[in-house]
Amino acid sequence: MDNNIMSAGTIQENTKLNYSGVPGQALDAIRMRLSQLLHSLKRIRDEFAKPGTQQWYTLQSQLNVTLSQLMSATSTLQHFQDTLDTTVVYPLPKFPTTSHESLLTTLLRKKNIPEVDDWLAMAKEVSGLNPELQNDEEINEILKNDKEVTKWVLTSLVEEFEKYDFKRLYNGPGVDSSTTPKYAKPKQPFDINGIMDYLYKGKLPERESTTPETSL
């Protein structure tokens, strides 16, 4: 993608092009994230396309992977937001306009494609915000509140989750340490077969007595 985006330098074809203005690092990072995301989305789509139902845990793990990739792509985009906002894209004279016309039009498009417009409209509707009735300050306030609630939910989720973590020993209030004895593997205090000999035959274990009680 970034190979096709040329910027800065001279327009003259025969002069040496100056790429110093190209935000190569930013574009490369984003390209990596996006291709990862694309790959896992494709995998999920293929899974669904297969006949029969999939195992829930494979789907869930793939969804988790996709979500974390989406997160990293979003954060990368946010990180380079300023650079990308100030970057102007235009084709070089040697760009093969006829063979790659569709690519060029997509890349140079200023307006959002209809699908994206739909997403934006939906997001606005879901958020319950109305720019015509509320001024910027109010909207910002609402967004800030929303972020705080999200943060609170995330932290309390982690806290609650820790309460149900049964892998560790819980020594909180309510557990009297005196009633939970220290673990020690029990020793065999006597020979079970010896006890059985007594229970079924009346043969006392040897350490107690040498003469069995049987009066026969």
Added chain:
Amino acid sequence: MVQQLSLFSAIDDPSYDLFISTIKTISGNPPVLFANVNTIWNLNPDNEVQQINKKNQLVEPNRIKLSTNVPLDILADSDSSDSQSRAPRQLDYTLMKHLQTDALPVIEGELKSLLKNSGINLTSDSDMNVDSDVKQSNNNNQAWSLSMSDIPAAGTSKKVSIQLISESSILFTDSNASSLTAFMNGLGYILDYSYITVGSKFFFPDNLILDAYKIWNFDSDKSTQLTKGGLLLKAYINVSKNTDIERINQAEKSLLLLQKELQGFVEFSIPDRQSMDSRSEAPDII
């Protein structure tokens, strides 16, 4: 006639607390304190019983066990030195922690009168004359259970011990003078030895019962604890029909599940089947 599937193990006294809390958690039920007195009866050697087909093992003389419950209010604390007033601190599973000595866990006088009421007199020797001085009190009829057990099933691939047990209940032996000794003598049996078991019982789903108990041998003058230093554990399921293969398989599965669950803490195993053989050794008569 029941088919009893069982597994045995033992724990030492210091592990009792942890054991109780573990089993309480697994079974979801609290422990139940129990106390039994058991008397084992063997063939009277004075009777000249012909050993018909003894060689072919068609007729095998077997010991008989008679047991009944000991009322919990006559249980005593064997740790306290005062033999007369040894009332236990608490009548629940914690009692087991105070029963670590040879002393009988019951008030002896009470036990003797309990046995006497049923016509068992320990003070004289085993071939005693029952008609003599045993005072009968018929208003205190204790129900006894009579049981005979076969040697556990053979086979090295067995995962649990499987034993056939025949049981019956004795409420009265005679309407006027109920006497177990007279009854058993009539069958040709005499008292061999007696023991007391006291312990905690847990009930699991699938009719699985887990007993943790101590055993005291007693005769007229002395008593010994056979399980000194620990408790015997017995996990068992009784299947009433020995042809009910499905139920037996299910019971075996339940026992093995418990064995697996407690692995690393309590190791359940099958005792030597020879040890669980209650057939009386051929008394060399004539």
